[in-house]
Amino acid sequence: MTFETLQHQRECMLLECISGSRAYNLQLPTSDRDIKGIFILPQQELYGMTYTPQVSNQSNDEVYFEIKRFLELLEKNNPNILELLSTGTDNQLYRHPLMDLIKPADFLSRLCLETFAGYANTQMKKAKGLNKKINQSYPAERKSVFEFCYVIVGGQSVLLQEWLNENGLQSEDCGLARIHHFRDVYALYHTSQFDTGVTFRGVFPGADANDVQLSAIPMGPDPVAIMQFNKDGYTVYCKDFAAYHQWEALRNQERYRHNKELGADYDSKHMMHTFRLLTMAEEIAQYKEVRVFRHDRDFLLRIRNGEFTYDALVEMATQKLDHMQQLYAASDLPDHPDPALAEGLLVRIREAYYDSKK
Numbered sequence: 001m002t003f004e005t006l007q008h009q010r011e012c013m014l015l016e017c018i019s020g021s022r023a024y025n026l027q028l029p030t031s032d033r034d035i036k037g038i039f040i041l042p043q044q045e046l047y048g049m050t051y052t053p054q055v056s057n058q059s060n061d062e063v064y065f066e067i068k069r070f071l072e073l074l075e076k077n078n079p080n081i082l083e084l085l086s087t088g089t090d091n092q093l094y095r096h097p098l099m100d101l102i103k104p105a106d107f108l109s110r111l112c113l114e115t116f117a118g119y120a121n122t123q124m125k126k127a128k129g130l131n132k133k134i135n136q137s138y139p140a141e142r143k144s145v146f147e148f149c150y151v152i153v154g155g156q157s158v159l160l161q162e163w164l165n166e167n168g169l170q171s172e173d174c175g176l177a178r179i180h181h182f183r184d185v186y187a188l189y190h191t192s193q194f195d196t197g198v199t200f201r202g203v204f205p206g207a208d209a210n211d212v213q214l215s216a217i218p219m220g221p222d223p224v225a226i227m228q229f230n231k232d233g234y235t236v237y238c239k240d241f242a243a244y245h246q247w248e249a250l251r252n253q254e255r256y257r258h259n260k261e262l263g264a265d266y267d268s269k270h271m272m273h274t275f276r277l278l279t280m281a282e283e284i285a286q287y288k289e290v291r292v293f294r295h296d297r298d299f300l301l302r303i304r305n306g307e308f309t310y311d312a313l314v315e316m317a318t319q320k321l322d323h324m325q326q327l328y329a330a331s332d333l334p335d336h337p338d339p340a341l342a343e344g345l346l347v348r349i350r351e352a353y354y355d356s357k358k
Contacts, residue, residue, distance in 0.1 A: 175200030175215030
């Protein structure tokens with residue numbers, strides 16, 4: 001089964017819903033149209049050597065779960081799956097009668113405290129992660145090894161390039177020799193110390209080098225300098241440089257522009273979903289139902305619009321987490337769903353569906 005195959009075999013569809021912001025009542029004019037659904041494998045494929053747990057389009061805007069995988073995640077109180085099952089009829093594009101057998105209330109448990117709170121915490125981390133990126137600025141060109149090399153002058157460290165300039169020397173005429181028992185520390189020599197004809201390889205092989213290089217040094221003079229290559233610093237810099245440019249290439253440009261215009265040092269959309277998830281978890285403990293359609297739209301959109309500082313939102317989220325723990329402690333929800341329930345439903349749904357196709 002593939003996404004394209006499923007679109008042509010619509011008889012395999014059990015549930016198809018508009019999901020995301022439109023289902024939450026949090027849509028904006030720029031919001032995408034996301035789709036989630038549930039399908040059942042054709043009997044012949046089910047009996048074969050492969051199993052397809054889920055399929056999606058290339059952009060992951062449309063995701064469909066096979067009924068077995070759906071029930072496995074439902075038993076774990078996965079927030080996305082509980083939301084899909086509880087999507088309002090206005091946002092249901094198709095619903096097979098067999099879906100009436102699966103009732104959200106039968107699966108709600110104290111696990112929701114962990115799953116919803118855990119997901120919310122992930123959203124908070126993603127939101128603050130933008131702070132590190134939005135306040136960083138890396139040029140298009142990566143720094144070279146040269147900019148992480150230092151020599152000791154008068155008991156202080158000086159950039160190698162500055163020292164070479166001050167002494168009228170070129171790095172290509174220098175040679176390095178390892179100093180034993182001193183990590184990333186080298187003796188630096190210059191060709192002017194030796195007879196005519198002696199050449200060295202230079203400090204590093206080229207502009208794209210990721211390390212310094214050694215030369216064969218003749219016996220005789222003492223080094224003109226002791227050089228240290230801050231290799232650890234260079235490695236961390238390269239990782240941060242690569243991560244920043246990967247984020248820059250993949251970031252949601254509209255959301256980035258939105259947060260820059262707000263002057264927010266966090267991803268406001270992630271923080272909006274943090275509070276949506278925390279409130280939904282509170283409602284599960286209080287009312288034993290998953291309320292996908294958000295009547296607190298105005299408050300959530302205020303978060304989306306950057307009306308609160310990140311620290312203020314963290315404080316409010318902490319208070320909600322404390323309240324959630326109290327609600328779940330007082331709730332009579334089971335510790336976890338009955339494992340036999342999902343298995344029984346899976347067998348019943350498969351038997352009824354495949355019998356109808358005979």
